[in-house]
Structure formats: structure tokens, C-alpha cells
Amino acid sequence: MTTTNEIADKVAADHGLTKAQGKAIVEAVFAAITLAATSGTETSIPGFGKFKVKDTPEREARNPATGATIKVAAARKLTFSPAKALKDSLNK
The missing domain is CATH 4.10.520.10 (IHF-like DNA-binding proteins)
Incomplete structure (x- = not known):
């Protein structure tokens, strides 16, 4: 199983970011998908x-x-x- 933190760590490592920055990016993507879903888009x-x-x-x-x-x-x-x-x- 892959967790949100593991995805964030991979994003951070691949792009030279801190783990906090990677986590913020992953959470922003999930938030955008959630916002679109709640509006029916x-x-x-x-x-x-x-x-x-x-x-x-x-x-x-x-x-x-x-x-x-x-x-x-x-x-x-x-x-x-x-x-x-x-x-x-x-x-x-």
C-alpha cells in the first residue's frame, strides 16, 4: 500500500524539495480533486x-x-x- 506521505516523499525526492513542500503539493492536488468532485465537475x-x-x-x-x-x-x-x-x- 502506498500512503500520502510516501507519495509526498517521492515527489520531494524527485524534484529537490523538502518533505513539507512535497506533502503540500500532494495535499493541494487531492484538495483540487475533492473540490471538483463536490461541485460535480x-x-x-x-x-x-x-x-x-x-x-x-x-x-x-x-x-x-x-x-x-x-x-x-x-x-x-x-x-x-x-x-x-x-x-x-x-x-x-
């Missing part, structure tokens, strides 16, 4: 993929333990679609 990172907000309608589901029907509220969720370049590098 798609974020596209060429060569990596797209983050999109998807609306899921209200639906009925079943509790598997009791068999009772319950309503699941409508929600918004964040989806990620990898770019072709990323998919190709994963499948080499």
Missing part, C-alpha cells in the same frame, strides 16, 4: 484517468439476514476510470 489527469461524480438513485434492497426490504437512499459517489496508458502499463 469531472477531473481528468492525462495518462492517469478521470474522476467523475455519479448519481445513484434511491433503490430497494434486501437485508440478507432477515429478508426484509429496505430503502437505500439516493447518493452521489466518486468513480475513477483509468486512462488507456495506465491500463496498458498494468497489463504489460
Whole structure:
């Protein structure tokens, strides 16, 4: 598993920055993606993929333990679609 701190350390090492500067950059990128998602905007990172907000309608589901029907509220969720370049590098 890769953590935010590990990504920040890699950015800092690759670009001659301090760890604090690297962490600030990584956090700013995540904040920009979050801001775009909360406003319903798609974020596209060429060569990596797209983050999109998807609306899921209200639906009925079943509790598997009791068999009772319950309503699941409508929600918004964040989806990620990898770019072709990323998919190709994963499948080499």
C-alpha cells in the first residue's frame, strides 16, 4: 500500500524539495480533486484517468439476514476510470 506521505516523499525526492513542500503539493492536488468532485465537475489527469461524480438513485434492497426490504437512499459517489496508458502499463 502506498500512503500520502510516501507519495509526498517521492515527489520531494524527485524534484529537490523538502518533505513539507512535497506533502503540500500532494495535499493541494487531492484538495483540487475533492473540490471538483463536490461541485460535480469531472477531473481528468492525462495518462492517469478521470474522476467523475455519479448519481445513484434511491433503490430497494434486501437485508440478507432477515429478508426484509429496505430503502437505500439516493447518493452521489466518486468513480475513477483509468486512462488507456495506465491500463496498458498494468497489463504489460
